[in-house]
Amino acid sequence: MLVVQKYGGTSVGTLERIENVASRVAKAREEGKDLVVVVSAMSGETNKLIEYAHHFSKNPSKREMDMLLSSGERVTAALLAIALNEMGHKTIALTGRQAGIKTDDTHTYARIESINTERLQEEISNGNIIIVAGFQGINHNGEVTTLGRGGSDLSAVALAGALKADACEIYSDVDGIYTTDPRIEPKAKKLDYISYDEMLELSSLGAKVLQNRSVELAKKMGVKIIAKSSFSDGEGTVISDEKGDSMEEVLVSGVALDKNQARVSLRGVTDRPGIAAEIFTKLANENINVDMIIQNASENGTTNLGFTVPQSEIAQAKEAMESFDHDVDGADYDEGVAKVSIVGVGMKSHSGVAASAFTALAENGVNIEMISTSEIKVSMVIDEKFSELAVRVLHEVYGLDK
Amino acid sequence: MLVVQKYGGTSVGTLERIENVASRVAKAREEGKDLVVVVSAMSGETNKLIEYAHHFSKNPSKREMDMLLSSGERVTAALLAIALNEMGHKTIALTGRQAGIKTDDTHTYARIESINTERLQEEISNGNIIIVAGFQGINHNGEVTTLGRGGSDLSAVALAGALKADACEIYSDVDGIYTTDPRIEPKAKKLDYISYDEMLELSSLGAKVLQNRSVELAKKMGVKIIAKSSFSDGEGTVISDEKGDSMEEVLVSGVALDKNQARVSLRGVTDRPGIAAEIFTKLANENINVDMIIQNASENGTTNLGFTVPQSEIAQAKEAMESFDHDVDGADYDEGVAKVSIVGVGMKSHSGVAASAFTALAENGVNIEMISTSEIKVSMVIDEKFSELAVRVLHEVYGLDK
Numbered sequence: 001m002l003v004v005q006k007y008g009g010t011s012v013g014t015l016e017r018i019e020n021v022a023s024r025v026a027k028a029r030e031e032g033k034d035l036v037v038v039v040s041a042m043s044g045e046t047n048k049l050i051e052y053a054h055h056f057s058k059n060p061s062k063r064e065m066d067m068l069l070s071s072g073e074r075v076t077a078a079l080l081a082i083a084l085n086e087m088g089h090k091t092i093a094l095t096g097r098q099a100g101i102k103t104d105d106t107h108t109y110a111r112i113e114s115i116n117t118e119r120l121q122e123e124i125s126n127g128n129i130i131i132v133a134g135f136q137g138i139n140h141n142g143e144v145t146t147l148g149r150g151g152s153d154l155s156a157v158a159l160a161g162a163l164k165a166d167a168c169e170i171y172s173d174v175d176g177i178y179t180t181d182p183r184i185e186p187k188a189k190k191l192d193y194i195s196y197d198e199m200l201e202l203s204s205l206g207a208k209v210l211q212n213r214s215v216e217l218a219k220k221m222g223v224k225i226i227a228k229s230s231f232s233d234g235e236g237t238v239i240s241d242e243k244g245d246s247m248e249e250v251l252v253s254g255v256a257l258d259k260n261q262a263r264v265s266l267r268g269v270t271d272r273p274g275i276a277a278e279i280f281t282k283l284a285n286e287n288i289n290v291d292m293i294i295q296n297a298s299e300n301g302t303t304n305l306g307f308t309v310p311q312s313e314i315a316q317a318k319e320a321m322e323s324f325d326h327d328v329d330g331a332d333y334d335e336g337v338a339k340v341s342i343v344g345v346g347m348k349s350h351s352g353v354a355a356s357a358f359t360a361l362a363e364n365g366v367n368i369e370m371i372s373t374s375e376i377k378v379s380m381v382i383d384e385k386f387s388e389l390a391v392r393v394l395h396e397v398y399g400l401d402k
Numbered sequence: 403m404l405v406v407q408k409y410g411g412t413s414v415g416t417l418e419r420i421e422n423v424a425s426r427v428a429k430a431r432e433e434g435k436d437l438v439v440v441v442s443a444m445s446g447e448t449n450k451l452i453e454y455a456h457h458f459s460k461n462p463s464k465r466e467m468d469m470l471l472s473s474g475e476r477v478t479a480a481l482l483a484i485a486l487n488e489m490g491h492k493t494i495a496l497t498g499r500q501a502g503i504k505t506d507d508t509h510t511y512a513r514i515e516s517i518n519t520e521r522l523q524e525e526i527s528n529g530n531i532i533i534v535a536g537f538q539g540i541n542h543n544g545e546v547t548t549l550g551r552g553g554s555d556l557s558a559v560a561l562a563g564a565l566k567a568d569a570c571e572i573y574s575d576v577d578g579i580y581t582t583d584p585r586i587e588p589k590a591k592k593l594d595y596i597s598y599d600e601m602l603e604l605s606s607l608g609a610k611v612l613q614n615r616s617v618e619l620a621k622k623m624g625v626k627i628i629a630k631s632s633f634s635d636g637e638g639t640v641i642s643d644e645k646g647d648s649m650e651e652v653l654v655s656g657v658a659l660d661k662n663q664a665r666v667s668l669r670g671v672t673d674r675p676g677i678a679a680e681i682f683t684k685l686a687n688e689n690i691n692v693d694m695i696i697q698n699a700s701e702n703g704t705t706n707l708g709f710t711v712p713q714s715e716i717a718q719a720k721e722a723m724e725s726f727d728h729d730v731d732g733a734d735y736d737e738g739v740a741k742v743s744i745v746g747v748g749m750k751s752h753s754g755v756a757a758s759a760f761t762a763l764a765e766n767g768v769n770i771e772m773i774s775t776s777e778i779k780v781s782m783v784i785d786e787k788f789s790e791l792a793v794r795v796l797h798e799v800y801g802l803d804k
Contacts, residue, residue, distance in 0.1 A: 015454060015457045015458070052481055053480075053481065056417075056420075056424075056484045056485040057484050057485070060488075061484060063494070064480040064481075064483045064487070064494075065480070065484075067476055067479065067480040067495050067497065068476070068477055068480035068481065068484075071473035071474075071476045071477050072473075074469055074470070074473045075451065075454075077469065078466040078469040078470035079455065079458060079470065081466045081469075082458045082459050082462040082463060082467075082470075083458040083459070085462070085463050092465070092466075093465075093466050093469050095469065095546070098544060098545075142499070143500075144497070
């Protein structure tokens with residue numbers, strides 16, 4: 001049985017924690033598993049290096065940033081290998097390059113293009129536990145590249161896919177995926193199972209256990225992810241497309257909240273072909289990240305157009321919209337909004353899921369400003385002050401605390 | 403004009419100091435020089451990583467130590483490149499691997515086998531300043547290797563040799579090679595010039611500016627080294643085989659002191675063929691580093707054999723000598739000794755240099771316990787308490803303060 005494990009920065013944040021990780025890896029080894037272990041930099045290290053770089057330049061060259069930032073994971077990988085060797089387990093540490101991870105040329109946000117598993121297979125055959133420095137690879141010119149935020153998860157999933165591993169265990173300081181944020185709703189329950197699609201919706205909405213890119217890759221390569229805590233012994237949450245154990249599929253798996261939202265509403269937009277394209281091209285060119293987009297049916301030759309952006313980008317968005325003054329009657333900008341979403345594959349086959357959400361919120365006096373739905377998600381923009389209330393109401397409506 | 407510069411750990415020990423180094427590199431660039439700059443890890447970083455490793459193992463696997471320790475130089479290289487780019491100078495940072503440095507398989511103490519200069523030449527042609535992470539290379543299997551203590555000097559000299567650079571400037575916190583340690587003899591003078599051979603004798607004797615391996619390599623490849631301070635603007639000391647400016651060659655260039663010495667004297671050693679070989683093979687097998695070795699002429703079928711070892715290895719040496727009890731009448735072990743040496747190519751052609759040393763020491767009441775001479779060096783083992791006195795006396799005898 002071949003398992004890829006990944007330990008995040010918090011899990012390897014101190015020498016004692018690295019020792020704890022070594023014990024966990026050793027235990028899995030003693031159970032007879034073949035192991036490839038991907039590690040992040042010790043927590044704080046990457047930020048320290050970024051600060052160092054910013055001491056010299058506000059906009060450091062990306063190629064050099066990759067050389068700089070890739071060093072932290074190498075340190076952790078080497079230390080973990082040393083610890084495991086000391087415990088009597090044959091272990092070898094590999095850099096991204098040595099693990100065969102080839103990426104494209106996009107420094108600081110590279111995409112994995114391929115993994116040459118020759119060396120990995122050889123070391124497994126030699127009876128070695130393999131520790132891989134996460135977050136990094138090399139491009140076709142031999143330049144060191146890094147994979148962007150959450151890159152070590154991506155390394156782990158890609159390695160699991162390439163090696164056809166039985167599972168990819170992602171360890172962090174939380175013990176799985178919850179129905180909602182337990183800090184908001186103490187009745188939140190850990191899920192035993194969640195599908196890739198649900199996880200994708202949840203992660204983009206603020207559940208920060210796994211980055212979207214990793215889940216997308218896992219879905220594409222059919223990698224079974226298990227999200228676990230490195231500080232306890234729980235079963236964690238399985239993320240895959242296998243059916244869960246429950247006979248009846250649940251309607252809604254979780255409730256997500258994103259408070260970092262600002263709403264832009266454009267009223268009386270001239271309804272001529274290409275106007276929406278112009279507006280969003282303008283926003284894209286200004287590097288403003290647009291999340292929800294809603295356009296109502298046209299009326300009297302004008303339409304209403306709404307979208308949300310991160311709160312930090314609202315001033316920029318406002319400025320960008322000025323060039324459309326002749327096409328727009330009026331505009332509202334509201335920083336005080338939040339997006340609350342319900343996610344679940346069960347929605348696909350059940351009508352009325354959205355309706356119960358709207359009803360429950362209305363009964364609790366929460367006004368809904370914008371609505372956007374997909375097959376497995378309903379997102380609602382509301383006044384930010386109702387955020388926690390809305391999460392609790394929705395959590396209860398769908399019986400997630402049961 | 404192509405110059406290789408090397409900045410040690412102290413010179414890049416803080417972000418401010420890296421900035422200072424960037425200014426120096428920029429200045430050289432503005433003078434029209436092509437530059438390859440080799441950097442060490444920020445001072446303290448390597449020791450921190452070694453401590454980390456020792457937290458897990460007293461004897462960490464050397465391959466993983468290399469992966470661990472090579473990270474510090476990469477950080478400095480990337481940061482310096484970022485700083486120079488910010489100053490408007492096109493700069494690229496390269497790892498040992500990317501700089502084409504190929505070594506043998508001896509992890510933690512690898513020897514450079516070759517340098518493929520293709521990438522370096524290309525980057526120079528592209529108008530880039532090149533920053534190279536010192537102390538590291540890769541072996542033929544693509545494993546990261548490190549070059550041992552003083553390894554960054556070695557990287558610099560090897561690169562200068564391979565690129566046929568006009569000079570290799572080695573920057574540290576001292577402004578050159580002195581006639582003796584200025585902390586002992588304040589009248590010590592900086593030398594403008596010293597030959598490779600003299601430098602070899604001085605460095606092995608305690609003048610810690612340059613490691614022997616680097617000087618040996620420089621001699622072999624004909625690399626002109628200039629030892630300078632990164633904190634001031636002095637001319638430094640040229641180390642080469644070119645003639646200095648002075649018409650008349652000086653007899654003695656410097657006086658070196660090594661206090662980390664312990665003396666072993668074996669009396670009445672059976673003078674049979676192979677006995678010395680047996681003794682020193684035994685010591686070598688126990689990894690005891692022997693420095694001076696002196697054997698007197700045989701008398702009545704026995705001989706006296708003396709040698710020195712580092713003070714930390716005297717107990718081990720004593721134990722090793724026990725197996726020769728039947729061949730030896732008696733043994734003295736003295737930890738309280740020091741080795742003082744005078745070095746100078748001028749000795750080759752002048753007799754009487756050694757005699758003046760012995761006379762001067764005798765006149766000052768310093769008893770000489772062992773003497774060893776080479777063509778350009780006279781070393782004397784004396785009671786440790788006379789160390790500083792001996793250095794000052796010899797410094798004056800040869801007019802080094804003039």
